[in-house]
Amino acid sequence: MEISSLKTLLLVQIHGSIAGAARALDLDPSSVSRTVANVESELGIRLFQRTTRRLTVTEEGQAYLTRIAPLIEEFDAAREAARGLRGTxxxxxxxxxxxxxxxxxxxxxxxxxxxxxxxxxxxxxxxxxxxxxxxxxxxxxxxxxxxxxxxxxxxxxxxTRYRVVASPDFLRAQAPITHPTDLERVECLRFALPGLSQHWRFRHSGGVPFDVAVRGRLMISNALALRRAVCLGIGVALLADWLIKEELAQGRLVALFADHDCTATDFExxxxxxxxxxxxxxxxxxxxxxxxxxxxxxxx
Structure with a gap:
């Protein structure tokens, strides 16, 4: 019996369906179904009980799959170790x-x-x-x-660290923004994910964290589009440092509140x-x- 066939059985068990295993293997479901049928025929037992709506592991199938799973892992581990010794x-x-x-x-x-x-x-x-x-x-x-x-x-x-940033043009058009609470009166560009759009959290030099309610007419679900919007001067945004490194270096964005840590969820x-x-x-x-x-x- 081929190792690949046994791996297919384990994937069917993990995914709970022929279709799920087929997606993981990038195969047609009919090919996976044939593999399962061939193994069952060779073993002389039914491994899975299949209906039009669901697939369950039989008692015999559970006993068999429980025994072969660690053997397959050992086989793969040995292969990976051998490849490691070979340097590839x-x-x-x-x-x-x-x-x-x-x-x-x-x-x-x-x-x-x-x-x-x-x-x-x-x-x-x-x-x-x-x-x-x-x-x-x-x-x-x-x-x-x-x-x-x-x-x-x-x-x-x-x-990762986060920064509150805005474009120079946007800042020139506003009253000075010197403290995080000033954000309550300006247009904020918000990330359209649960828990990230209503409040931003700040902490001064490791002190007690505090939340600032933010508002704005624009919410965006993609960080690249959010960066584009803040560069266009539409508002202020909270973005990760790795996303705005170049914009800050070239002056297209300005970081606010250098003496504060800021985040939308957790500082760490x-x-x-x-x-x-x-x-x-x-x-x-x-x-x-x-x-x-x-x-x-x-x-x-």
């Missing part, structure tokens, strides 16, 4: 991150990564929706957030690499994590 990393690496972070922080690094690791193919899915790593068959997600919680394994790649935010919780880390994922951790700080 290969395979398809499926990644995801937000649209803006992919554009600003990941894509510019890919030419150097591909030079170092020519045998790794990359499928980068940029999305401002947090994709399900298991359901979508994704090896690595880069997420911007406080320390993640849950079943996924996380490693910090880059500490970072870019995190997340991957499925498993007993080993594939070499293709490991080398990408190490590469991003080393080179991202140069772009922040």
């Amino acid at each position: 990393a290969t395979g398809l690496l499926r990644m995801t991150s937000s649209v803006a972070f992919a554009d600003q922080m990941i894509v510019p690094l890919l030419p150097d990564f591909q030079t170092l690791y020519p045998d790794i193919a990359i499928d980068l899915q940029s999305s401002d929706t947090n994709l399900d790593l298991v359901e979508q068959g994704i090896d690595l997600a880069i997420r911007l957030a406080p320390a993640p919680k849950g079943e996924l394994v996380s490693t910090r790649l880059l500490r 935010t970072a870019a995190w690499g997340l991957y499925p919780n498993r007993s080993y880390l594939p070499q293709k994922t490991r080398v990408m994590l190490d590469f991003l951790r080393k080179h991202m700080k140069d772009r922040a």
Whole structure:
């Protein structure tokens, strides 16, 4: 029995459907269904109970899959270890991150990564929706957030800081904005995500945090578009440092409140690499994590 067939069975179990496993494998569902049927025929047992609406693991199937899962992991771990000794990393690496972070922080690094690791193919899915790593068959997600919680394994790649910024033209047209509470009277460009649009949080030199209510006629769900809008002088915005580094250096934006920390959620935010919780880390994922951790700080 082929290892690939056994892996297919485990994916069907994880995703709870033939269709989900097929998406993860980038195969036609009929091909996955045939693989399951062939294994069941060879074993002489039914692994899955299938109806038109759902798929469940049979008692015999559960016993079988529970036994083979650690063996498959050991097989993959041995293969990755052998490749590591050989000095090569290969395979398809499926990644995801937000649209803006992919554009600003990941894509510019890919030419150097591909030079170092020519045998790794990359499928980068940029999305401002947090994709399900298991359901979508994704090896690595880069997420911007406080320390993640849950079943996924996380490693910090880059500490992130936020700045309140505006264009010079916008500031010239306003009364002086010298304290965060002054934002209550100016037009603020807000990020259109739950919990990020009504209040911004500030802290002076490590003191007690306080919230400032912000208002504005424009909410935008994409950070690149939000940066464009603030550069056009439409209002004030709260943006990550890695997104506005060039604009600040060239004078297209001005950072306000240099003596305050600011955030929309939590002051200890970072870019995190997340991957499925498993007993080993594939070499293709490991080398990408190490590469991003080393080179991202140069772009922040």
